[in-house]
Amino acid sequence: MHLLRLHRDGVAVVVDTSHGIPAIVHWGPDPGPLDGIEPLLDRGHPPGTLDMEPAATLVPTAGSGWPGRPGIEVSRGGVPVFPRFAEATCTATATDVRFESHDPAGLGLVGTLDLGEALEISLELTNESADDLVVHGLAPVIALPSTATEVLRFDGRWCHEFHPRRMPWPAGTHLLENRRGRTSHDTVPVVFTGPAGFDESTGVVHGIHVAWSGNHDVVLDRLADGRRVVRAGELLVPGEVVLGPGETYHAPRVVGAVGIGLTQCSQRFHTHVRALLPDRPRPVLLNTWEAVYFDHDLDRLRALADRAAQVGVERFVLDDGWFGGRRDDTAGLGDWWVSPAAHPDGLEPLISHVTGLGMEFGIWVEPEMVNPDSDLHRAHPDWVLGDAAVLGRNQLVLDLGIEECRAHLFGRLDRLLADHDIAFVKWDMNRDLAGAGSHRQTRALYRLLDDLRAAHPSVEIESCASGGGRADLEILRRTCRIWTSDCNDPVERQTIQRGFSHFLPPVVMGAHIGPPRAHTTGRTSRLAFRAATALFGHLGIEWNLLDASDRHLDALAAWIDLHKRLRPLLHGGDVVRLDRSDPDGVAHGVVSADRSEAVFAYSQLTAGLPGLAPPLVLRDLDPDRAYRVEHLAMPGEVLGLGLHQPAWLTSPTEATGRFLTTVGLELPVLFPESALLLHLTS
Ligand code: DGJ
Numbered sequence: 001m002h003l004l005r006l007h008r009d010g011v012a013v014v015v016d017t018s019h020g021i022p023a024i025v026h027w028g029p030d031p032g033p034l035d036g037i038e039p040l041l042d043r044g045h046p047p048g049t050l051d052m053e054p055a056a057t058l059v060p061t062a063g064s065g066w067p068g069r070p071g072i073e074v075s076r077g078g079v080p081v082f083p084r085f086a087e088a089t090c091t092a093t094a095t096d097v098r099f100e101s102h103d104p105a106g107l108g109l110v111g112t113l114d115l116g117e118a119l120e121i122s123l124e125l126t127n128e129s130a131d132d133l134v135v136h137g138l139a140p141v142i143a144l145p146s147t148a149t150e151v152l153r154f155d156g157r158w159c160h161e162f163h164p165r166r167m168p169w170p171a172g173t174h175l176l177e178n179r180r181g182r183t184s185h186d187t188v189p190v191v192f193t194g195p196a197g198f199d200e201s202t203g204v205v206h207g208i209h210v211a212w213s214g215n216h217d218v219v220l221d222r223l224a225d226g227r228r229v230v231r232a233g234e235l236l237v238p239g240e241v242v243l244g245p246g247e248t249y250h251a252p253r254v255v256g257a258v259g260i261g262l263t264q265c266s267q268r269f270h271t272h273v274r275a276l277l278p279d280r281p282r283p284v285l286l287n288t289w290e291a292v293y294f295d296h297d298l299d300r301l302r303a304l305a306d307r308a309a310q311v312g313v314e315r316f317v318l319d320d321g322w323f324g325g326r327r328d329d330t331a332g333l334g335d336w337w338v339s340p341a342a343h344p345d346g347l348e349p350l351i352s353h354v355t356g357l358g359m360e361f362g363i364w365v366e367p368e369m370v371n372p373d374s375d376l377h378r379a380h381p382d383w384v385l386g387d388a389a390v391l392g393r394n395q396l397v398l399d400l401g402i403e404e405c406r407a408h409l410f411g412r413l414d415r416l417l418a419d420h421d422i423a424f425v426k427w428d429m430n431r432d433l434a435g436a437g438s439h440r441q442t443r444a445l446y447r448l449l450d451d452l453r454a455a456h457p458s459v460e461i462e463s464c465a466s467g468g469g470r471a472d473l474e475i476l477r478r479t480c481r482i483w484t485s486d487c488n489d490p491v492e493r494q495t496i497q498r499g500f501s502h503f504l505p506p507v508v509m510g511a512h513i514g515p516p517r518a519h520t521t522g523r524t525s526r527l528a529f530r531a532a533t534a535l536f537g538h539l540g541i542e543w544n545l546l547d548a549s550d551r552h553l554d555a556l557a558a559w560i561d562l563h564k565r566l567r568p569l570l571h572g573g574d575v576v577r578l579d580r581s582d583p584d585g586v587a588h589g590v591v592s593a594d595r596s597e598a599v600f601a602y603s604q605l606t607a608g609l610p611g612l613a614p615p616l617v618l619r620d621l622d623p624d625r626a627y628r629v630e631h632l633a634m635p636g637e638v639l640g641l642g643l644h645q646p647a648w649l650t651s652p653t654e655a656t657g658r659f660l661t662t663v664g665l666e667l668p669v670l671f672p673e674s675a676l677l678l679h680l681t682s
Contacts, residue, residue, distance in 0.1 A: 020084075138249060149169050153188070193205070198262065364428060393430050554635065583606075641669060
């Protein structure tokens with residue numbers, strides 16, 4: 001046994017390199033120096049199986065007798081290849097290890113484990129033979145402790161994203177599989193494991209995410225010998241990746257985080273993601289989609305921009321409908337030139353109006369798609385990817401792997417950005433692929449985005465796929481906002497956003513204040529609840545403000561002002577999700593890194609049986625600090641019908657962090673579908 005210990009900020013990954021490819025022996029709280037402890041980790045081996053137990057290396061192979069899903073599956077000339085990778089060279093620092101190994105079958109494998117706030121694992125495979133190599137799969141296999149007996153994953157659908165599902169870790173193999181060709185709404189590429197009943201603050205919790213925007217699979221293997229591993233990677237359809245001599249396949253990065261409780265695990269994911277983002281405050285935006293849909297009229301859009309500026313919006317985003325023959329969703333997609341029908345004098349009159357009001361201008365595009373009824377499709381029907389008979393929202397997918405097609409799209413988008421003062425692009429993608437693998441398409445998408453970013457480095461991009469269908473850490477290397485969901489209903493959003501926050505931070509979470517009556521659910525909600533729900537994310541407005549009353553506009557301006565004041569805390573602090581015993585409310589907050597300030601929200605979702613919610617017990621505060629606890633009373637806020645409401649609501653009160661995290665504070669009687677905000681300063 002030869003052990004290496006990567007360690008940082010109280011977390012360690014211990015790997016055994018004596019099997020060639022490193023095997024994770026421990027990933028969790030740092031156990032300290034390892035000198036002389038090898039005998040303690042020397043695993044017994046019961047009879048009745050192979051003479052040597054196959055190690056749970058990062059890439060266990062069928063060639064070594066690994067009984068679970070192997071980390072590598074390849075074939076050559078129709079014959080399976082069973083590599084063994086017995087030898088590897090490893091180079092390590094205190095926080096990373098790189099290994100390289102070659103198999104006589106002509107395979108070169110390179111991998112890295114990099115421990116930052118999160119653990120990043122990369123693998124690449126090179127065909128070192130003169131004959132083609134078919135890659136069926138290459139993904140890291142991560143060994144987890146025997147205490148990881150419960151699994152949390154997320155599924156969903158359009159307007160209902162990031163819904164949590166808990167289950168005991170089943171015996172045998174459990175497969176989470178996404179074949180939609182985009183990250184997907186229903187198989188979110190992240191799993192969390194921990195001891196039975198793990199919650200926000202207890203249990204060693206591991207989160208594992210496949211940073212990839214195409215097909216993926218996550219395999220939970222519970223072997224008969226008791227070992228538990230997660231294999232996370234790209235799902236390849238047969239024959240999709242064939243390596244010619246000297247060619248390399250890069251597996252998607254896998255990003256993991258560990259923490260005591262889910263919240264700490266999420267915080268580590270968040271810090272990792274925040275390091276990828278531009279270092280400037282996220283501008284409050286107004287998106288025109290639900291305000292005007294396809295009905296683009298310059299005077300109306302200018303009036304909307306006036307209202308947006310009046311309430312403090314910083315970026316005005318023109319959504320679908322500005323180009324080609326796009327008067328509804330049946331035509332025009334692919335024709336990326338300004339429609340004279342919608343904008344007779346081009347976009348300039350609107351853009352200069354918006355920028356003249358001191359706002360940035362943003363625009364919607366959906367470059368990967370084409371309507372059959374479009375000039376582009378009429379000119380290039382051969383650019384369609386997959387089965388041209390399968391439509392989704394009246395559209396087909398363009399094959400970005402065709403050089404000419406990608407170059408055409410780059411040219412159109414490059415012109416659009418070069419000719420106009422555009423600071424932001426909402427990049428949409430509204431259908432699954434059909435009849436095609438997603439490997440080439442996803443790599444080509446990344447290349448298109450990379451090329452555009454290189455040509456227009458100051459333009460920020462949002463990732464949207466019918467709402468939150470493309471939320472992953474690889475797209476976030478090229479974008480800085482995720483459109484979380486097309487559902488702006490605050491009741492639905494409470495669950496959607498809480499789910500999202502498990503691995504993605506609020507600073508990338510597009511969260512809009514919609515109109516009083518939500519377009520996607522028909523539910524009517526108070527402005528104060530809509531705003532308190534959206535406040536924590538990358539705030540936006542998606543509401544025809546020309547319909548809003550003066551009272552609502554004033555209140556909206558106050559909310560936007562509050563968001564701007566709290567923005568450094570909301571987007572830079574540590575997210576805290578609170579466990580609650582009552583099923584009728586949810587609570588979460590953000591605490592600054594130095595613990596000097598925090599903001600918490602309690603949302604009453606339904607009317608509780610006791611009539612009064614249990615006290616709000618906070619967490620992650622400095623126990624020895626005195627905090628001033630203040631109710632953030634906002635215009636339009638309504639509490640509930642209480643004969644008496646707690647005194648701290650009207651007179652800010654001081655208490656120590658220790659008190660607030662042990663005893664907590666009493667909550668007022670609240671109406672269902674309302675929220676209470678409190679601000680802590682010290
Ligand atoms: C789907 C997106 O999720 C919406 O926000 C909007 O941009 C529409 N597409 C436009 O077609």
